[in-house]
Amino acid sequence: MKTAFKRIVVVGGGSAGWMAAAAFATAFPACSVQLVESEEIGIVGVGEATFPSIRHFHKLLGIDEAEFLRATNGTYKLGIEFRDWRERGERYFHTFGDIGGLSGPRSLWGQYRRVGDAGLGALDAQCLPSVMAREGRFMSAGSEEERQFNYAYHFDAVLYAAFLRKLAEGRGVRRIEGRIVQAPRRADGGIGNLVLADGRAVEGDLFVDCSGFASLLLGRALEERFVDFGRWLPVDRAWACPSERSGTALMPATRCTALEAGWAWRIPLSNRTGHGHVFASRYIDDDKAREQLLQQLDGAPIAEPRLLRFAAGHRERFWVHNVVALGLSSGFLEPLESTSIFLVQSGLGRLIELLMPGERPPKEAVDAYNTGMRRQFERIRDFIILHYCLTSRSDSQMWRDMASMELPETLAFKLHAWREAGALHQYDEEGFDATSWLAIHAGMGHWPQRADPSLLDLPHEDALRALRFRRDSIAAAVAAMPTHEAYLNSVLAR
Numbered sequence: 001m002k003t004a005f006k007r008i009v010v011v012g013g014g015s016a017g018w019m020a021a022a023a024f025a026t027a028f029p030a031c032s033v034q035l036v037e038s039e040e041i042g043i044v045g046v047g048e049a050t051f052p053s054i055r056h057f058h059k060l061l062g063i064d065e066a067e068f069l070r071a072t073n074g075t076y077k078l079g080i081e082f083r084d085w086r087e088r089g090e091r092y093f094h095t096f097g098d099i100g101g102l103s104g105p106r107s108l109w110g111q112y113r114r115v116g117d118a119g120l121g122a123l124d125a126q127c128l129p130s131v132m133a134r135e136g137r138f139m140s141a142g143s144e145e146e147r148q149f150n151y152a153y154h155f156d157a158v159l160y161a162a163f164l165r166k167l168a169e170g171r172g173v174r175r176i177e178g179r180i181v182q183a184p185r186r187a188d189g190g191i192g193n194l195v196l197a198d199g200r201a202v203e204g205d206l207f208v209d210c211s212g213f214a215s216l217l218l219g220r221a222l223e224e225r226f227v228d229f230g231r232w233l234p235v236d237r238a239w240a241c242p243s244e245r246s247g248t249a250l251m252p253a254t255r256c257t258a259l260e261a262g263w264a265w266r267i268p269l270s271n272r273t274g275h276g277h278v279f280a281s282r283y284i285d286d287d288k289a290r291e292q293l294l295q296q297l298d299g300a301p302i303a304e305p306r307l308l309r310f311a312a313g314h315r316e317r318f319w320v321h322n323v324v325a326l327g328l329s330s331g332f333l334e335p336l337e338s339t340s341i342f343l344v345q346s347g348l349g350r351l352i353e354l355l356m357p358g359e360r361p362p363k364e365a366v367d368a369y370n371t372g373m374r375r376q377f378e379r380i381r382d383f384i385i386l387h388y389c390l391t392s393r394s395d396s397q398m399w400r401d402m403a404s405m406e407l408p409e410t411l412a413f414k415l416h417a418w419r420e421a422g423a424l425h426q427y428d429e430e431g432f433d434a435t436s437w438l439a440i441h442a443g444m445g446h447w448p449q450r451a452d453p454s455l456l457d458l459p460h461e462d463a464l465r466a467l468r469f470r471r472d473s474i475a476a477a478v479a480a481m482p483t484h485e486a487y488l489n490s491v492l493a494r
């Protein structure tokens with residue numbers, strides 16, 4: 001960078017922009033933080049399911065959970081229920097919880113497989129938050145270790161941006177309303193200032209590009225190449241439509257149902273339900289995809305379905321000269337595992353560590369940032385592909401293609417390690433830990449070819465007794481919990 005940074009300019013006021021503005025205003029009180037957004041352009045307004053790390057982000061910002069849930073019509077999220085992914089009619093959970101030991105004689109999944117007792121039910125029954133999600137129960141007390149699970153939230157994306165805006169403005173962020181029409185470059189290649197449609201110029205040292213799919217600075221002005229993941233992740237469009245809440249219990253989980261050429265999400269908020277159909281336009285046309293979405297609604301629609309277009313992938317570098325992109329302007333992986341807001345948070349955490357107000361960030365810091373973010377996108381890409389490539393469905397061209405696609409090498413190696421040795425290999429910069437990988441393998445019925453001989457160290461009867469005990473203890477604990485709705489109402493009343 002030409003100058004040390006003291007003036008931060010955030011471009012865009014969606015979730016990414018206001019998350020960035022709030023975080024920078026909190027972390028760097030000596031810097032000026034300005035945010036430019038255009039009401040005329042608006043925000044993408046989807047992105048309602050999150051990842052547990054959001055709670056850490058809120059803690060750093062000093063956000064009170066009850067206040068946040070009230071302001072955003074938020075609900076609790078224990079994970080995701082996947083329906084029809086391996087075969088139609090099957091379902092499983094990927095929740096943020098413990099499924100016992102992962103290797104050796106105490107490996108819970110290993111003993112479960114070895115015992116092979118049909119009376120035990122699904123492996124999900126050994127995981128506390130999966131049973132809570134299935135039964136519509138929720139409560140949170142004690143630390144994550146004590147609870148044996150972690151959780152995230154569902155919220156209204158438009159209300160979330162407004163909530164963060166209030167917080168950020170309260171910490172000194174200055175909002176500038178206006179449409180950016182030009183971003184002239186300096187002699188060193190960086191951005192000099194932003195020119196608005198009414199002729200005003202906005203000066204800054206560090207520009208944080210949160211301009212959504214437009215990618216105004218990193219994509220358009222700096223022309224950073226887009227790395228396309230479309231050959232592995234073909235979904236490229238989505239219809240989104242909220243519906244009235246149905247009479248059913250408020251589920252503390254997102255639901256993702258596999259359809260003919262994509263999948264449908266169902267996100268329960270306290271006042272409505274968010275629905276969407278993410279689909280691959282090479283396999284289905286927009287009208288048919290819209291029809292399939294409307295069939296998924298479990299209440300009357302409360303808005304016209306909106307069509308969104310996107311590509312899976314990311315900019316080759318995320319930080320170039322004095323521009324760092326966060327959110328959709330930096331890249332997007334389809335929303336199957338709700339990872340976009342997590343990636344914004346991950347980028348912000350790294351930036352806050354690397355940036356020192358008044359100092360020029362060394363080239364090594366910029367390179368480390370770019371490498372770390374690129375790897376994290378790749379790790380999450382592999383995790384998402386896993387959900388598709390293990391399918392046994394052959395009822396449509398998309399599913400046949402997904403089952404036979406050539407995998408990225410990084411994922412192919414992980415599948416090999418699992419099949420041959422029951423090893424849940426982890427690289428650096430993983431977005432999902434080994435337990436999450438296990439949840440998908442198990443849910444998709446994908447097991448190692450050979451059992452670990454050390455499992456036999458535990459007598460068969462002892463293993464069976466331990467599994468029954470765990471299953472029954474979980475069932476009893478869940479039966480004593482309040483419903484999600486009752487617990488949420490008690491928090492909202494605080």
Ligand SMILES: Cc1cc2nc3c(=O)[nH]c(=O)nc-3n(C[C@H](O)[C@H](O)[C@H](O)COP(=O)(O)OP(=O)(O)OC[C@H]3O[C@@H](n4cnc5c(N)ncnc54)[C@H](O)[C@@H]3O)c2cc1C
Nearest residue numbers: 012013014016043044047049180211212327328335340341
């Ligand atoms: C179908 C779909 C489903 C998704 N579901 C999830 C999910 O469940 N969980 C999750 O974590 N993420 C999800 N995402 C991603 C999530 O929506 C985004 O990561 C998140 O909303 C952040 O968006 P953003 O702030 O980057 O962009 P936006 O919300 O689009 O904001 C862009 C901002 O830039 C401004 N802007 C653009 N051009 C200009 C200009 N010329 N001048 C001035 N301002 C300008 C706009 O006005 C706006 O304020 C989903 C995305 C899609 C497409």
